Amino acid sequence: MSSGRAVRRSAPTEGTSMQLGLVGLGKMGANMRTRIQEAGHQVVGYDPRPEVSDVGTLADMVAALDAPRAVWVMVPSGDPTRTTIAQLAELLEPGDVVVDGGNSKYSDDLPNSELLGGNGVGYVDCGVSGGVWGLRNGYGLMVGGSDDDVTRLMPIFDALRPPGERADGFVHAGPVGAGHYAKMVHNGVEYGLMHAYGEGYELLSAEPLITDVEGTLRAWTTGTVVRSWLLELLVRALEEDPGLAEISDYTTDSGEGRWTVEEAIRHSVPANVISAALFARFASRQDQGSPALKAVSALRNQFGGHSVKDSSGRSVGETGTPT
Numbered sequence: 001m002s003s004g005r006a007v008r009r010s011a012p013t014e015g016t017s018m019q020l021g022l023v024g025l026g027k028m029g030a031n032m033r034t035r036i037q038e039a040g041h042q043v044v045g046y047d048p049r050p051e052v053s054d055v056g057t058l059a060d061m062v063a064a065l066d067a068p069r070a071v072w073v074m075v076p077s078g079d080p081t082r083t084t085i086a087q088l089a090e091l092l093e094p095g096d097v098v099v100d101g102g103n104s105k106y107s108d109d110l111p112n113s114e115l116l117g118g119n120g121v122g123y124v125d126c127g128v129s130g131g132v133w134g135l136r137n138g139y140g141l142m143v144g145g146s147d148d149d150v151t152r153l154m155p156i157f158d159a160l161r162p163p164g165e166r167a168d169g170f171v172h173a174g175p176v177g178a179g180h181y182a183k184m185v186h187n188g189v190e191y192g193l194m195h196a197y198g199e200g201y202e203l204l205s206a207e208p209l210i211t212d213v214e215g216t217l218r219a220w221t222t223g224t225v226v227r228s229w230l231l232e233l234l235v236r237a238l239e240e241d242p243g244l245a246e247i248s249d250y251t252t253d254s255g256e257g258r259w260t261v262e263e264a265i266r267h268s269v270p271a272n273v274i275s276a277a278l279f280a281r282f283a284s285r286q287d288q289g290s291p292a293l294k295a296v297s298a299l300r301n302q303f304g305g306h307s308v309k310d311s312s313g314r315s316v317g318e319t320g321t322p323t
Contacts, residue, residue: 017041018155021061024074025052031135039159058087068095077104085112094120097149101126106180113176122149127183131304138162141170144178188260188274194299195277197234198292205291214238237298249293251284
């Protein structure tokens with residue numbers, strides 16, 4: 001479909017209505033579609049599951065969009081994303097642009113950009129944070145790409161980010177690869193924060209003097225120097241499951257914490273806390289039991305809808321249904 005000519009057509013100006021193709025309508029993708037639509041933009045979503053998809057095939061989605069097209073890919077990292085990018089490289093035309101909004105490793109971005117660029121298609125990588133709460137609260141966005149491509153997509157970024165100052169929820173972090181690198185480090189920091197809260201919870205629970213653990217954590221959520229949304233989610237998790245009795249301490253990792261530690265080694269940065277938090281997750285899978293890791297597991301379920309294991313060892317999804 002592509003002629004290979006590097007053509008850049010005129011782009012919508014900031015604040016105008018846009019069309020967007022959205023590939024992947026899972027927990028985050030479906031919510032993003034809704035938030036973008038509520039901002040006045042048209043979204044054509046494609047997902048292999050026909051019950052949630054707007055069109056039957058990826059080619060149908062591309063055909064439903066007016067040139068120059070913008071397509072946002074929101075599928076699992078690794079081969080699923082690489083395969084989708086390769087398919088889009090065959091379907092799109094010069095002047096179109098693709099955003100990878102999944103949790104891809106930053107080293108995948110340049111090859112994806114070069115593949116699409118050979119057909120005159122732009123590429124932007126976007127780290128997205130906000131989990132299942134992004135529909136209501138907005139998403140923190142970290143993007144990498146050319147100034148022209150990022151500017152062109154700004155109406156979509158503005159629809160997705162939280163209200164208020166753009167700089168408080170959006171950054172053009174640098175060229176291609178910078179967005180996913182920033183998100184990788186963000187997730188590494190998240191590992192450390194979550195584990196610190198988990199250890200605090202375990203220590204409070206172990207002390208007989210503390211008769212109201214949940215109340216103590218809740219009292220930290222306003223005014224203190226350790227207040228945060230993650231802390232609020234831990235309090236919520238304890239309200240829903242006092243003592244976290246219904247889940248095990250088995251805690252998976254998405255890969256970004258590992259990549260952050262790898263980068264710390266490459267740059268000789270002593271990432272002591274992030275490394276320890278990652279290794280603690282490994283330890284949680286060795287049948288030893290840890291209230292701190294129960295708290296971390298509960299937090300992952302709260303903000304991202306990630307599955308956890310219940311006290312019998314069964315995987316439990318975000319709705320509490322065994323999966």
